[in-house]
Amino acid sequence: MYQYDLETMLSKIILPGLRDTFLMLGGSIVTCSVCGFILAIILITTDSRGLRPNRVIYETISAIINVLRSVPFIIVIIVIIPVTRFVVGTSIGVGPAIFSITVAGSPLIARLLEGCFKEIDARLIEAAKSFGASDWQITWHVIVNESIPSIISSMTLGIVSLLGYTAIAGTVGAGGLGAVALTYGYQNFDDTIMYSTVLVLIVIVQFIQIAGNALYRKLK
Amino acid sequence: MIEIRNLSKTFDGKQVLQGIDLTIDKGDIYGLVGVSGAGKSTLLRCMNGLESFDSGDVIVDGVHINRLNKKELRYFRSGVGMIFQQFSLLERKTVYENILFPLKCFKSKMNNVDQRIREVLELVELTEKIDVLPRQLSGGQKQRVAIARALIMNPTILLCDEATSALDPNIKQSILELLKKINRELGITIVVVTHEMSVVKGICNKMGVLSGGKLKAAGSAQDIFLNMPDLLDDFMGEENYRDDTSHHQKIKLEIIQRNGENDDILSRLAIETGVKFELVWGGLSKYSDSIAGALMIRIHDTELARIEACLDKHRVEWRKV
Structure with missing residues (x-):
């Protein structure tokens, strides 16, 4: 076991890890939100009680989401390595990690957002129809807009899950705080590093939750 | 104005409406009554195409609405206002934005939108609440906003689906007065679906009694109340009480x-x-x-x-x- 002094530990190990974590988290929030949002809109529209029911589309997307959601993330990363290599060019580093997290995280975000959209009272949608709103206007102005507060709550939950995914991605070569805790902390028996990274992760989660709650209160 | 001919609809193998013939004239306040499940809300929704039907005709102002395509139906609906039991306002939008929504849906190039919104708000006597969110309003006030929203496109018909059923008696009365005023001053034809006899008595000149998807009686409200109290007893159940039409005090x-x-x-x-x-x-x-x-x-x-x-x-x- 090699003992690092505090300054080296912070500047050479924790901070670069933190930077990678933020890169992965930020990147995957963007990609997962976009993909998840689009999937959720397709789901809510093609649902049997949706604006344009379409069993085939709904069931197909639903099945794909269920498959991806039922495989543990660590397995997903490994299984899709060939795809990751093909798309990103490599399977090691922040970029491939974002890709893997997107594959596993988008279905999660899609289900969370679908849940938000389903909360919208059908009578509200009917009212919008009654004065001639188009399907697109109903989707945007009624379904999405009215569920913004619950979208915020769900996204807070989703982002914390994505942070967990970044740590798992760290175990297979993505870097970030997860990799730091594992390689420097666990495998090198360095409790200081181990618990410092845990502390940093706790602080990040707290921050996400507090920010999410504040935003929820503001937008409700 | 609204003509319904031999209208039938089945849903999930159940006959929801059966051979309905009904005429509503311009300027009428028409009451559709019946117990819940009688098909009155479904019939109302057939009048603006929110519900489709299997056979028969619904003709509004000479337009056969079952022959309209999706886009034509949208434009048709802008001329038919509708209000609901649960008010159905956008909770995250102010009163102003709620009333603006129908206009926005048609990208209406109406001049002085502000003035028009103020006008309808004045009509429903809620001008001071223009920038307030629905959750800060009482039930009666919410229904007034919904009425303003229904009127913003200058409809010729206003459909009311149990619009007063969620309100306290005295608030209910004030909304009924407002509907009367709208009918009188703007000449808007109103169709009211209700399970409450007091509503029909309060404002309707004509009525139709529905039971099990069939129209049991239709005509002048006064005639039905005076001459067919048994029918109302039978089809309204406990909701109905006979009016004092005898000479006894x-x-x-x-x-x-x-x-x-x-x-x-x-x-x-x-x-x-x-x-x-x-x-x-x-x-x-x-x-x-x-x-x-x-x-x-x-x-x-x-x-x-x-x-x-x-x-x-x-x-x-x-x-x-």
Whole structure:
């Protein structure tokens, strides 16, 4: 076991890890939100009680989401390595990690957002129809807009899950705080590093939750 | 104005509407009544194409609405306002934005949108709430906003789906007055779906009685109330009470219960006298310096003697009101 002094530990190990974590988290929030949002809109529209029911589309997307959601993330990363290599060019580093997290995280975000959209009272949608709103206007102005507060709550939950995914991605070569805790902390028996990274992760989660709650209160 | 011919609809193998023939003229306030499940809300939704139907015709202002395509139907609907039991306002939008929404849906190039919104708000007497969110409004105020929203596109018809059923009696009355005013001043034809007889009595000139998806009677509200009370009894169930159309005068009696005595007096009255009476009010009342329970019943004056005898027999305190 090699003992690092505090300054080296912070500047050479924790901070670069933190930077990678933020890169992965930020990147995957963007990609997962976009993909998840689009999937959720397709789901809510093609649902049997949706604006344009379409069993085939709904069931197909639903099945794909269920498959991806039922495989543990660590397995997903490994299984899709060939795809990751093909798309990103490599399977090691922040970029491939974002890709893997997107594959596993988008279905999660899609289900969370679908849940938000389903909360919208059908009578509200009917009212919008009654004065001639188009399907697109109903989707945007009624379904999405009215569920913004619950979208915020769900996204807070989703982002914390994505942070967990970044740590798992760290175990297979993505870097970030997860990799730091594992390689420097666990495998090198360095409790200081181990618990410092845990502390940093706790602080990040707290921050996400507090920010999410504040935003929820503001937008409700 | 609205003509329905031989309209039928089945849903999940169940006949929801069956051979409905109905004509609503311009300027009518038409009441569609029936118990829940009678098909009245479905019929109302057939009038603006929110519900499709299997056979028959719905002709509004000469337009066969089942022949419209999706886009034409949207434009058609902008000329038919609708309000609902649960108000159905966008909770995250202000009163102003809620009323603006229909205009926005048609990218209406209406000049002075602001002025128009103020106009309809003035009509529903809610001008001071223009920038308020719906959650800060009472039920009656929310329904006023919904009415303003329904009127913003200058409709010729206003459909009301149990619009007053979620409101307190006095608020209900004020909304009914507002609907009357809209009918009178703007000449808008109103169709009201309700399970409450008081609503029909209050504002409708014509009515149709629905039961099990069939139209049991249709015509002038007055005629139906006066000449077919049995039909209303049959099809409205407990919601209905017969109006006083006889020559007998009705009188009110207040029965006073001190110290919780005679708490079974109503059933005794009913069993022992066999007289039909109407319970008007019940609760706690203050009598000079003490508090007692009180029940107010309404009976025909011809029945007074029998009721009096029964009340006296049980030594119940009462007085004529």
